[in-house]
Amino acid sequence: MVASILPxxxxxxxxxxxxxxxxxxxxLELSGGGFTVIMGPNGAGxxxxxxxxxxxxRLRNGSLDWNCSTSVARxxxxxxxxxxxxxxxxxxENITYPLGLQGISxxxxxxxxxxxxxxxxLAETTNLQASFLSGGEKQKLAVxxxxxxxxxxxxxxxxxxxxDGRATREIEDILKNVLSSGIRIVMTTHxxxxxxxxxDEVMFLxxxxxxxxxxxxxxxxxxxxxxxxxxxxxxxxECALFQKLLSRFxxxxxxxxxxxxx
Numbered sequence: 520m521v522a523s524i525l526p527x528x529x530x531x532x533x534x535x536x537x538x539x540x541x542x543x544x545x546x547l548e549l550s551g552g553g554f555t556v557i558m559g560p561n562g563a564g565x566x567x568x569x570x571x572x573x574x575x576x577r578l579r580n581g582s583l584d585w586n587c588s589t590s591v592a593r594x595x596x597x598x599x600x601x602x603x604x605x606x607x608x609x610x611x612e613n614i615t616y617p618l619g620l621q622g623i624s625x626x627x628x629x630x631x632x633x634x635x636x637x638x639x640x641l642a643e644t645t646n647l648q649a650s651f652l653s654g655g656e657k658q659k660l661a662v663x664x665x666x667x668x669x670x671x672x673x674x675x676x677x678x679x680x681x682x683d684g685r686a687t688r689e690i691e692d693i694l695k696n697v698l699s700s701g702i703r704i705v706m707t708t709h710x711x712x713x714x715x716x717x718x719d720e721v722m723f724l725x726x727x728x729x730x731x732x733x734x735x736x737x738x739x740x741x742x743x744x745x746x747x748x749x750x751x752x753x754x755x756x757e758c759a760l761f762q763k764l765l766s767r768f769x770x771x772x773x774x775x776x777x778x779x780x781x
Contacts, residue, residue, distance in 0.1 A: 522586065522587060523586060523671065524585050524586055524587050524591065524592045524595045524596070524671050524672065525549060525550045525551065525585070525586055525671065525672065525703060526548050526549060526550035526551075526586055527548070527549040527550070527572060527583070527584070527585050527586070527592075527672075528547075528548050528582070528583070528584045529545050529546060529547050529548075529571075529572070529581065529582070529583050530546055530581050530582045530583075530584075531543070531544040531545075531546060531580060531581035531582070532544060532545045532546070532571065532578060532580070532581040532582070532583055533545075533578070533579050533580035533581050534564075534567050534571055534576050534577070534578065534579055535579040535580075540727060541564060541567050541727055542564040542567045542568055542571065542576075542727045542728075543564075543580070543581065543727060543728070544580070544581060544728075545568065545581075545727075545728065545729050546729075547722075547729060547732065549572070549672075549703065549705070551703065552698070552701045552702065552703055553698070553703065553704070553719040553720065554694070554698060554704045554706070554717050554718055554719045554720075555703075555704065555705045555706070555718065555719065555720050555721075555722060556706055556707070556708055556713075556714040556717060556718035556720075556721050556722070556735070557569065557705065557706070557707045557708075557721075557722045557723075557724060558707075558708065558709070558711075558714060558721055558722070558723050558724070558750070559723055559724035559725055559750065559756075560725070560750060560755075560756040563724040563725050563726065563727065564724050564726075564727040564728075565676075565707040565724055566676050566677075566707060567727075568722075568724065569598075569674050569676055569705065569707055570598075570676075571583065572674065572705065573596060573598045573674050574589070574592075574593060575598070594621075595670055595671040595672065596670050596671065596672040596673070596674065597665035597666070597668055597670040597672075597673050597674070598665070598673075598674045598675075598676070599658075599661050599662055599665050599673070599674070599675045599676065599678050600661070600676055601676045601677045601678065601680050601681070602681070603657040603658050603660065603661035604661070605649035605650055605652075605657055605660070605661075606649060607648075607649075607650065608648070608649060609645065609646050609647060609648060609649065610636060610641060610644040610645055610646070610647055610649050610652065610656075610660055611629065611632050611633065611636065611645045611646065613649050613660055613664055614628075614631070614632035614635055614636070614660075614663060614664045614667050615628040615629055615632045617664060617667075617668055618631060618632065618667060618668065621668065631667055632667060633645065635663040635664075635666060635667045636663060638663070638693070638696075639659045639660070639662065639663040639689075639693055640659070640689060641656060641659055641660060641663065644656060644660070653686075654681060654682060654686070655682050655683065655685070655686025655689070655690075656686075658678055658679070658682060658686065658690060659686070659689060659690060659693070661678075662675075662678065662690060662693055662694075663693075666693075666697060666702075670702065671702065671703060672702070672703045672704075672705065673697075673702055673703070673704050673705070674705050674706070675694075675704070675705070675706040675707070676706075676707050677706075677707050677708055677709065678690060678706065679691070679708075679710070679713065680708075680709070680710075687713070691713065691716060691717060694706075694717065695717065711739075711751060714735070714739075715735065715739060718735040719734065719735055720732065720733065720734050720735055720738075721733060721734075721735050721738040721739075723738070723742075723744070723746075723747045723750070725744070725746045725747075725750075725756065730743075730744045730746060730747060731743050731744055731747050739751070
């Protein structure tokens with residue numbers, strides 16, 4: 520039996536860009552199956568945390584440890600971006616290509632790809648160039664491609680942010696259906712309704728720090744922090760970067776002469 524890559528431990532994890540702390544310090548453990556939704560205002564660090572866990576962001580301070588080597592962990596996880604990245608190939612080949620990189624035979628790869636196209640209602644697009652598909656079809660194909668690789672952990676960065684209601688519902692159905700296989704899903708979203716429909720637990724980020732982590736029902740029933748409550752009420756919750764920019768603008772404006780020269 521192959522050992523699980525989980526749990527994942529983050530200890531005092533910090534991400535910095537241009538000398539500024541974007542995320543952290545963050546301490547958390549990710550284990551077991553289930554659906555985690557990461558929420559928070561723009562600039563809170565949601566995508567950065569997701570990318571850090573997946574290995575797309577550099578850890579400046581602290582530690583990030585899987586229950587195995589990093590090389591093994593990378594092979595058992597997948598990432599779906601908000602804007603899907605399509606290979607210049609057919610829908611079928613967009614799935615068979617990464618399977619081939621895993622050492623799966625061409626015949627078996629095509630078989631698995633066709634099954635995932637069927638499961639995601641994309642069978643009719645099998646031989647179409649992926650670049651010709653609609654936005655919703657591209658995102659479903661990106662999800663199908665990720666799931667076909669049989670990941671233990673699936674990261675999704677607001678996968679339905681730019682989609683209509685029908686495409687959103689279809690992707691949500693796909694994700695709910697695969698949960699029974701024991702996969703661990705971690706997804707960012709701004710959509711409170713979507714979080715309520717999908718989440719087993721919610722992480723709320725604000726100013727790059729994890730302010731709350733609760734079972735979904737507990738979080739939506741009563742928030743522990745005023746920031747989370749304001750966010751769910753639809754109020755404006757400013758991120759640290761915005762406040763810094765605003766402070767600089769006010770400071771610069773106050774230094775202007777009161778009377779402009781004629």
